[in-house]
Amino acid sequence: MATIKDIADKLGISVSTVSKGLNDAKDISENLRQQVLDTAVELGYTKKKMRTASDDKVCIFIENMDYKKADDFGYDIVLGYKQAAFRAGMSVEIEETGPDFQAAHRYESYILEKGYKAAFLVGFALGDPWMAQLGSTSVPTILLDNFIKSNPNISYIGTDSEEGIDMAIAHLVALGHEKIAFLDGSKDSMISDQRMRAYLRSISHHHLPLDPSMAVYGYFVADAAHYHVPGFLDMGVTAIVCGNDEIAEGVIASCKAEGYSVPEDISVIGFDDIPAAASMVPPLTTVRQNRLEIGKCSFMILRTLMDGVALSKNLLRPSLIVRHSTALARPRVMVRRHDSKDSVLHVNPRLYDEALKERQL
Amino acid sequence: MATIKDIADKLGISVSTVSKGLNDAKDISENLRQQVLDTAVELGYTKKKMRTASDDKVCIFIENMDYKKADDFGYDIVLGYKQAAFRAGMSVEIEETGPDFQAAHRYESYILEKGYKAAFLVGFALGDPWMAQLGSTSVPTILLDNFIKSNPNISYIGTDSEEGIDMAIAHLVALGHEKIAFLDGSKDSMISDQRMRAYLRSISHHHLPLDPSMAVYGYFVADAAHYHVPGFLDMGVTAIVCGNDEIAEGVIASCKAEGYSVPEDISVIGFDDIPAAASMVPPLTTVRQNRLEIGKCSFMILRTLMDGVALSKNLLRPSLIVRHSTALARPRVMVRRHDSKDSVLHVNPRLYDEALKERQL
Numbered sequence: 001m002a003t004i005k006d007i008a009d010k011l012g013i014s015v016s017t018v019s020k021g022l023n024d025a026k027d028i029s030e031n032l033r034q035q036v037l038d039t040a041v042e043l044g045y046t047k048k049k050m051r052t053a054s055d056d057k058v059c060i061f062i063e064n065m066d067y068k069k070a071d072d073f074g075y076d077i078v079l080g081y082k083q084a085a086f087r088a089g090m091s092v093e094i095e096e097t098g099p100d101f102q103a104a105h106r107y108e109s110y111i112l113e114k115g116y117k118a119a120f121l122v123g124f125a126l127g128d129p130w131m132a133q134l135g136s137t138s139v140p141t142i143l144l145d146n147f148i149k150s151n152p153n154i155s156y157i158g159t160d161s162e163e164g165i166d167m168a169i170a171h172l173v174a175l176g177h178e179k180i181a182f183l184d185g186s187k188d189s190m191i192s193d194q195r196m197r198a199y200l201r202s203i204s205h206h207h208l209p210l211d212p213s214m215a216v217y218g219y220f221v222a223d224a225a226h227y228h229v230p231g232f233l234d235m236g237v238t239a240i241v242c243g244n245d246e247i248a249e250g251v252i253a254s255c256k257a258e259g260y261s262v263p264e265d266i267s268v269i270g271f272d273d274i275p276a277a278a279s280m281v282p283p284l285t286t287v288r289q290n291r292l293e294i295g296k297c298s299f300m301i302l303r304t305l306m307d308g309v310a311l312s313k314n315l316l317r318p319s320l321i322v323r324h325s326t327a328l329a330r331p332r333v334m335v336r337r338h339d340s341k342d343s344v345l346h347v348n349p350r351l352y353d354e355a356l357k358e359r360q361l
Numbered sequence: 362m363a364t365i366k367d368i369a370d371k372l373g374i375s376v377s378t379v380s381k382g383l384n385d386a387k388d389i390s391e392n393l394r395q396q397v398l399d400t401a402v403e404l405g406y407t408k409k410k411m412r413t414a415s416d417d418k419v420c421i422f423i424e425n426m427d428y429k430k431a432d433d434f435g436y437d438i439v440l441g442y443k444q445a446a447f448r449a450g451m452s453v454e455i456e457e458t459g460p461d462f463q464a465a466h467r468y469e470s471y472i473l474e475k476g477y478k479a480a481f482l483v484g485f486a487l488g489d490p491w492m493a494q495l496g497s498t499s500v501p502t503i504l505l506d507n508f509i510k511s512n513p514n515i516s517y518i519g520t521d522s523e524e525g526i527d528m529a530i531a532h533l534v535a536l537g538h539e540k541i542a543f544l545d546g547s548k549d550s551m552i553s554d555q556r557m558r559a560y561l562r563s564i565s566h567h568h569l570p571l572d573p574s575m576a577v578y579g580y581f582v583a584d585a586a587h588y589h590v591p592g593f594l595d596m597g598v599t600a601i602v603c604g605n606d607e608i609a610e611g612v613i614a615s616c617k618a619e620g621y622s623v624p625e626d627i628s629v630i631g632f633d634d635i636p637a638a639a640s641m642v643p644p645l646t647t648v649r650q651n652r653l654e655i656g657k658c659s660f661m662i663l664r665t666l667m668d669g670v671a672l673s674k675n676l677l678r679p680s681l682i683v684r685h686s687t688a689l690a691r692p693r694v695m696v697r698r699h700d701s702k703d704s705v706l707h708v709n710p711r712l713y714d715e716a717l718k719e720r721q722l
Contacts, residue, residue, distance in 0.1 A: 149524065152678045160673055163510065293670045300670075304661055309654045310678035312521055317513045317671035 002043035010039055038083045056090045058302065059116040061097045065123040071275035073291070074122065077144070080295025081120055088303065090117070102129035111139045118302040121146070126188075140305035142298045145191050152310035155301050157294060161191065161271075164287035164318035165198035166205075168241050168269045171285070171320055173206050176329035177239040177267060180208060181232040183251060185220040185243035192217060195243055195271065211235070218243070222250030229254035238266060238329045245270035245277045248284055252325065263327035273321050283323035290316060363404035371400050399444045417451045419663065420477040422458045426484040432636035434652070435483065438505070441656025442481055449664065451478070463490035472500045479663040481505070487549075501666035503659045506552050513671035516662050518655060522552065522632075525648035525679035526559035527566075529602050529630045532646070532681055534567050537690035538600040538628060541569060542593040544612060546581040546604035553578060556604055556632065572596070579604070583611030590615035599627060599690045606631035606638045609645055613686065624688035634682050644684035651677060 008018045013032075020028045021036025028036075060081055067074025082092045093116070107130045111119060118140040124131060126146070134141060134148045147156040172180050182199040185192040196215060203210050214237060218224030229251055232240055240255075242248040248270030252262045260266050262282060270277060270286035277284040293316055304311050365383070369376045374393075381389045382397025389397075421442055428435030443453045454477070468491045472480060479501040485492060487507070495502060495509045508517040533541050543560040546553040557576065564571050575598060579585030590612055593601055601616075603609040609631030613623045621627050623643060631638060631647035638645040654677055665672050 149527075150678075152680075163673070166510075290671070296668075296670055297665060297672055300661065300665055304658060307657075309657055309661075310651070311658055311675060312524070312678045313674065313676040314672060315674040317511075317673045319513075 002040075002045040004045070006043050007036060007039050007045060010043065011035060034087065037086060041083045041086050042079055056117050057093055057115065058085055058090055058118045058120070058299070059093050059095055059111070059114065060120045060122060061095050061124075063097050063121075063123040063125070063128070067094070073272075073274055076291035077122060077295040077298075080292040080297075081299050082295070084296040084299035088299070097130075099128055107133045108137050108139055118142075118306055120144070120298045120302065126190075140302050142302050142305070144294065144298070147190065147313065152312075153305060155305055155311050155314060157298050157301060157314045158191070158316070159289040159294070159318045160315040161194040161318075162198040162201070164271060164289075164320075165195055165241065166202045167318065167320040168271075168287055169199070169202040169206060171322065171326065172239045172241070172267060172269070172329075173208070175239075175267065175326060178208055178329070179214070179235065179237040180239045180241060181214040181235070181237040182216070182241045183225065183228050183232075183243060183247055184215070184217045185247065187217040189220075192243060199241065218247060220244050220246060222246045222253065225250030225254040226257070230258060233258055233260060233266070239268070239326070240266060241269045241271075243271060245272045245274045245280075245284060245286055248286065248325070249276075249280055252280065252282075252284075263325050265330060267326040267329070269326060277321075278323065280325070282325045285323045285326040286321050288319045288321050290319070363401075363406040365406070367404055368397060368400050368406060371404065372396060395448065398447060402444045402447045403440055417478050418454055418476065419446055419451055419479045419481070419660070420454050420456055420472070420475065421481040421483060422456050422485075424458050424482075424484040424486070424489070428455075434633075434635055437652035438483060438656040438659075441653040441658075442660050443656075445657040445660035449660070458491075460489055468494045469498050469500055479503075479667055481659045481663065482507070487551075501663050503663050503666070505655065505659070508551065508674065513673075514666060516666055516672050516675060518659050518662060518675045519552070519677070520650040520655070520679045521676040522555035522679075523559040523562070525632060525650075525681075526556055526602065527563045528679065528681040529632075529648055530560070530563040530567060532683065532687065533600045533602070533628060533630070533690075534569070536600075536628065536687060539569055539690070540575070540596065540598040541600045541602060542575040542596070542598040543577070543602045544586065544589050544593075544604060544608055545576070545578045546608065548578040550581075553604060560602065579608060581605050581607060583607045583614065586611030586615040587618070591619060594619055594621060594627070600629070600687070601627060602630045602632075604632060606633045606635045606641075606645060606647055609647065609686070610637075610641055613641065613643075613645075624686050626691060628687040628690070630687060638682075639684065641686070643686050646684045646687040647682050649680045649682050651680070 004015050004018050004022070008015045011018070017028060017032070018036055021033045022040065060078060062074060065074040066072035067078045069075060078094060085092045120142050122144045124143065124146060131146070134154055135151055137151065138153055140153050142155045142157055145158045148154040169180060180203065182196070184196050199215055200210065214232065214235060216228050218228055220243065224247055229240070233255070240251050242251055248268050251268050255262050255266045255268070262268050268284070270284045273286045273288035277286050297314065297316060301311055301314055365376050365379050369379045372379070378389060378393070379397055382394045383401065421439060423435060426435040427433035428439045430436060439455060446453045481503050483505045485504065485507060492507070495515055496512055498512065499514055501514050503516045503518055506519045509515040530541060541564065543557070545557050560576055561571065575593065575596060577589050579589055581604065585608055590601070594616070601612050603612055609629050612629050616623050616627050616629070623629050629645070631645045634647045634649035638647050658675065658677060662672055662675055
């Protein structure tokens with residue numbers, strides 16, 4: 001259990017200043033007071049007096065995502081959400097869920113029963129039982145990376161994939177790369193589709209070679225890489241952009257297994273900036289999703305939904321974190337050493353054709 | 362100058378209750394207090410005590426849009442923005458602007474000079490002098506219907522055109538319409554492009570005839586209609602969706618001039634729900650942009666930008682307002698009476714091809 005001293009130590013301020021912040025004293029700046037409150041939430045300080053003024057509570061449902069340790073993907077999302085809720089005088093409950101639990105409880109009944117004013121859904125899959133119920137719920141709800149049509153009580157939050165992929169490609173182009181492949185996540189994920197379109201548009205925008213066998217779907221795991229990387233290498237690519245950081249980790253491993261160095265021979269870029277990205281070998285250049293911001297914004301947008309304002313799509317700016325997995329392009333001789341793989345799932349032909357048409361104009 | 366009694370009368374509550382709301386008394390509900398504050402802002406009540414606690418002020422720059430009277434398009438946008446700012450203890454200044462003014466003042470210098478914390482830009486055109494300066498400004502800024510790449514201090518707010526056009530087409534399909542034309546606004550407007558894509562996708566989704574001469578760009582004014590409507594009528598369309606309400610008004614006039622009744626022969630749908638839409642003859646069925654929500658959300662998103670959270674794209678849900686310009690489709694005999702017009706600007710071939718490809722999948 002954290003103490004006032006822990007908060008003071010973390011912020012490098014005195015215990016009495018922390019105490020002022022927690023007790024809403026007038027003689028510290030608003031900015032410092034907010035930092036004290038945010039840190040109290042982060043450290044799990046729970047003195048009664050600090051509790052929220054109202055009994056209002058909101059929920060975050062987490063499926064299929066770790067969040068308890070500081071280097072878990074969901075940690076900052078949960079923290080940002082709690083911090084924003086706490087500033088607004090609301091408390092947050094975290095509920096882990098899954099398809100079985102959802103099949104056993106109706107979404108709206110469960111929310112009512114638990115007394116939540118609103119909910120944030122993280123890590124849900126399109127086929128989850130609750131997803132089908134969201135089209136008509138009256139509970140203010142925000143989803144990370146999933147969109148529900150028509151219902152004014154539901155909102156979608158995510159990171160702007162188009163801008164993120166643009167940043168990655170522009171960075172590679174500045175380093176002299178011309179043959180840039182894309183290993184995306186799973187087909188039929190909304191996020192994969194966004195990132196594939198973004199890749200095709202960006203490649204087209206830079207007048208680079210647009211070859212459908214250089215843009216393929218895999219899965220959102222490292223293992224996807226070894227099915228696709230040998231083919232990319234045969235084609236003579238000098239850079240590989242990945243649908244997320246796990247895929248990038250697999251791509252680096254596959255390049256090494258095939259006798260190529262990263263970044264000397266091949267540059268690799270991820271997406272997300274998971275905590276592990278900085279300690280990969282080499283440290284990964286990647287497009288960062290700011291997870292603390294995702295958490296904060298999600299609460300702020302829920303407030304607007306609770307006020308009856310139907311914000312439906314909300315995208316955060318990504319940023320490019322340049323580490324050591326990208327370098328100047330080294331000219332490569334193209335050698336086809338592998339047989340073509342029938343199992344490769346190429347870019348959706350519709351998206352490819354779109355990109356070709358855009359180029360023609 | 363509005364009095365406490367005006368506020369009381371408008372809300373149907375007592376003067377003493379209004380007074381409690383304005384003076385932050387504890388014995389009225391938070392909800393009622395907010396209504397009192399919103400109404401005070403709406404009526405322009407300006408008692409000193411009610412002034413904002415801080416000296417923080419934000420700005421709304423308005424170009425090329427009326428906002429002073431309740432039936433002006435910009436009225437609710439300004440009102441919602443002021444109400445949200447007032448709840449947060451900030452005051453709002455309204456500045457009318459234009460290209461000449463912008464050419465004479467640098468954006469950032471002007472904001473600093475006037476002491477604004479943030480700004481909302483409404484009605485700006487892509488070629489405006491300030492637009493080029495927004496890529497690098499550090500002033501938290503939100504734009505209605507314009508997007509600026511990369512700068513984390515800038516955000517875009519608008520209404521979800523795709524969902525709005527979907528609602529319009531679905532309504533017409535339910536009434537039995539199959540040949541549905543689209544008269545869009547100006548080419549090279551981001552909004553026109555969004556709405557054109559949305560039309561093509563929706564027509565494709567409903568497996569209706571997709572004919573490039575049924576989807577054309579005009580201008581965002583009523584006069585655009587008479588160049589295009591005769592051609593649509595010759596093609597045998599039974600419904601015309603329009604890029605905004607002014608265009609729809611022109612379309613109705615052109616249909617009448619050509620001897621067709623709306624909605625008996627031709628159904629017409631607008632976009633925006635401007636105040637005049639309800640009193641057109643016939644009253645216009647249209648996709649509503651909720652302007653009060655646009656105003657409120659714009660301020661709320663500026664708050665997140667001021668907090669350093671880079672929300673970049675934000676879309677509000679539209680709603681379909683069904684009035685009397687749409688009716689059951691009446692089968693029509695197709696008669697070509699007019700010569701084809703060379704001046705007609707057809708759908709962008711790239712968008713049309715995209716739509717065709719999507720259909721093929």
